[in-house]
Amino acid sequence: MGILLLLCFSLIISFSSGADTIYANQFLSGNQTIISKDGNFELGFFKAGNSSNYYIGIWYKKVPFNPPTVVWVANRETPISDRFSSKFKLKDGNLVLLNESNTPIWSTNMISTATPASVVLHDDGNLVLLYGSSSSTPIWQSFDHPTHTFLPGSKLGYNKRTNTSHVITSWKNKEDPAAGLFSLEIVQNTKRYALKWNRSVEYWTSGPWNGRFFSSLPDMAVPYIYNFSYIDNANESYFTYWSTNHSVISGMFLDVSGQMQQQTWKESSEQWYLFFSTPKLICDVYARCGAFSICNQQTSPFCNCLTGFEPTSQSDWNLSEFSGGCVRKTKLNCRVKEEKPEFIVSFVPVKYLPASHENEIPSLDESACRRSCLDDCSCDGYSFFLERCRLWNNENLNNISFVFVSDDSTVRKFELNIKVASKDIQHPINDIHKKNDKEWFFSSVLFFL
Template sequence: MIISRFMLAVLFPSLFMTISVCLGDDTIFANESLSADQTIVSAGGVFELGFFKPGKPSNYYIGIWYKQVTPRIVVWVANREKPVLDRFSSELKISNGSLVLFNESKIQIWSTNRSFTSSPAVKAVLLDSGNLVLKDGSNSSKPLWQSFDHPTNTWLAGSKFGYNKRTKTKNILTSWKNSEDPAPGLFSLKLDPNDNSYVILWNRSRRYWTTGSWNGRIFALVPEMNRRKNYNFNFVTNENESYFTYFDDNSSSTTVSRVVMDVSGQMNQPYLGPTGWTVIWSFPRQQCQVYALCGTFGSCNENSLPFCNCLKGFEPKSQTDWDLKDYSGGCIRKTKLQCGSENPANGKRDRFLEMSRMSLPENMEYVPVDSMVDCESTCLKNCSCTAYAYDKECSIWTGDLINLQQLGEGDTSGRTLYVRLAESELPRPKRKKRITIGVVTGSSAGLVVLIGLIVFLISRRRRQIAGTRKALGDSLVVFGYKDLQQVTKNFSEKLGGGSFGSVFKGTLPDSTIVAVKKLEGVVQGEKQFRTEVSTIGNIQHVNLVRLRGFCSQGTQRLLVYDFMSEGSLAARLFHPNNSYVLDWKTRYQIALGIARGLLYLHEKCRDCIIHCDIKPENVLLDVEFCPKVADFGLAKLVGREFSRVLTTMRGTIGYLAPEWITGVAITSKADVYSYGMMLFELASGKRNSEQIESDGKLIYFPSMASTIVIQGGDVLSIVDGRLDGNADREEIERLCKVGCWCIQDDEAHRPSMGQVVQMLEGIIEVNLPPVPRYLHFFDDDEENVMFFAE
């Protein structure tokens, strides 16, 4: 009679436990199987493989976990989409040269899918690296299959994570559905072979975070990776594959760290220290940057715990999932809508919940209406409309709202969103009984008040500038041309000029000083110009110059900005008077502020805004020397072709990215290049166009500065001599390294402005960059210099 392991386990459990321990080596041979509580353990006792139950009753999986870590941390799962219900009658074994999992009904539910000759030499071995390897004992130099090629949610040290160019296959990390269900969740990490960038996706398709292109160079993606002395991270790309890998240089600590695609939608690296697991970095850094984290009708708030909450009038679709921190199911309405009926039978109608400082969801539709009242009415009449927003134009949303975020008090990019709810979910508006009684019983007094109000309005109107008006609910003022002539005293006090026009000083009737820019070469029509200006007017950031208003009258196009009392950065940097010299601390904060402003334009606006003309003249300073980027959005507003911009911009050598000359497409990396060149001017206090004599040759200053930094020379020799050496050496090195990365010849090698901010803040370490070859074009070459300076 044949007695199965299952029968042994039921009849003699103590005997079965003894058998389990005896089989607990690191290998499954062709004539063995693993079931019930049996496990195999790697040779060094680091990892263990067997059946485990993450949370749900009677759902078991084959997985690999840390042997010595409590509570259990699973790093790989075989049958994550098909659990078995009975671990005693299910078994993992080698069949026909593959490693196969059979369930309690002896049906194959998972396999390595590798068919070989049924050789008794085939075996599965669990290594101390956490890699489960299928080998042919007669030829074990190359594995037949390995779990490292098929990661689940965890990337372990020593494994490759990337793209195989020959087989067209890629590694993908996919989050667990929740903390108790290893089934694939909504968030995944993969390598994009088109530009060698690592991207995090929602629902396998929506990209919401990326490293940017690697192309063989590491921009210090995470500071902790480089700072922890035990780790060695490498990116490799060749004709066969592109991949990222990391190693733990301390062989005795192979269990201490892993990289995880978490259920939170963030990629992170937990580290096992004396007090337990600690997450030492995560990307995206802010939880609410994870796309659709809170599901439909859920709102994310960085300042609350948990981050996700349902909108008023909604509740979690599955409270059980929310308790497990799985918010992907989102929220559902508590009360059904009246579906747009203006006069429903029960006398009720839908109303709107006002939500301020919201990051608006995607997939909006624009509706041509004349007022906010019309916008609300349009949404109310549409049964599918669930929300609207009004800001000089009407935007409505139909169907579910997704990717909502409540912004903080200081974030000026938020908008007001009106979410449709059943009337019973909102408090009743107060009745204006007092007004009604006052009108009926005090008509005489009301008439006096009305006359007084009319007189007041007439008087106020006379004091205003003729033709000036302010849009309802908006701060952007529309000026008449004659008004601005009066404000600027017929444009008599010129502050300066640039690529897009001349700037004049003006004073409004309330004594507010403004800067009025007369645009040149505008080719847009009235409607398009107003649309673009409205977009610029909505962009507000502490490091961007605020647009107060505009004029569009006939052929005249003017913009009215806040006046910056300290003038331009150029005036401060290059002024011969030593009393104007900026100290090093102020210069470094200016560099950081400019970077933050550009980051906002590139990544935080609804559409990426490329400045196209970054230089010290277009950076203004307020009374506290806070930098504010000016003229953003004007490249699109003016509508010039890039060739004309190039003609006007080449007047100042040192800011043009190579792609302006080569004619390739212009991206935000052109701004990064210009910004990097400006960093050298912040350090030196000299124009980049000024050449320095060295060993009888004229050397282009950025070329000299980058060479000094990279070769370990005296960085203080780079700094403006007027500072008398009063500068932070570490900050000088960091600033110049960042500048060198920003001006790399290939835009793919330049960091994003987000990475620049992190580098300057000291959050991420800055590796030594190569000297850009393009810089040497200007060394000791008078003809080339004259071409760009003319």
């Protein structure tokens, strides 16, 4: 299988004495860390990429990457700027992160303040808060509050008693572990899980559990190092997995691209290997490139703006965060309308026509359809197919992706014409007859059905 790069983050690390526990009279600060008993995981402060922000997180201790791979983040939404004056400690029976001003910015938020309390980092990557002896039942555990990683031994499911779900959420980008647009969660009462965009649009599903594997993941049935299980009882419904070889380092990561990637670390080659990824193609991730952009699996980067458009945020695109999409290079003046707009035709084969039909106007011919869009300031494009006029805006133009179709293909095709200023389109002089500098044009994209 192909080698897949994981998210890498710039961390400043000092090795601790090997302690795996924080007691009531102790705290972590600066370069201090704790390490699980057998050295599988490490917890401490880290900095993501070139960002100046710091976070408390857990990473693989035995993976010799520098920087290492983070699997859990505590304060993913509330970073700190100075790790040396911040403290990660037990306070009033809770695990708390205090920032530079000694203000709590993250806590386990348990109501009880029982003591003595301790927090232990286990060799499965689970951080647990205990009241009393080390053998007591955890009061709080990081496995119940996952971020972007689904570790072996943890649960992805739904608690029927508390009406709460375990949800895996991607990072915002490679330098910001705040919750991104993509999530993995169990679909209640269906024995399946799904990848969602913005916690609402489902763009991939595992299919139902058949007793051995999910129907959309036949690779799970292939003899390997994993065992899978789905539990459904009166209290909870959840999916879990574990490795038959405890010396193997593995995890399931929801990448910033929106793909869920099951990967295994091979110590002999010092590389991560892909077991499976879902969806298999990045361009199958819903709205991966945002509005007025096209996803092309064959290019690098795979997201590119349509003709006459540019990234909404170039800094986000530099971090492979494309979901903000693109904007016109030149803002259109809605008060200027030409009687006979021309077409700039740039045929781009794509798939994923937005599903909504609320924008259909069946009675118009193509000329009237074009004029209707041109006269409507909220219209960003139109299509005319099977005698039906459809008007589009940026809210339903955020899921265009490139597909290769042979010349003898029998698939039906139509053009999606998008408004763009003529000055931002490169074209041969004979392609159009420009009448004045205020003329608008439609950039045309070809859809395949």
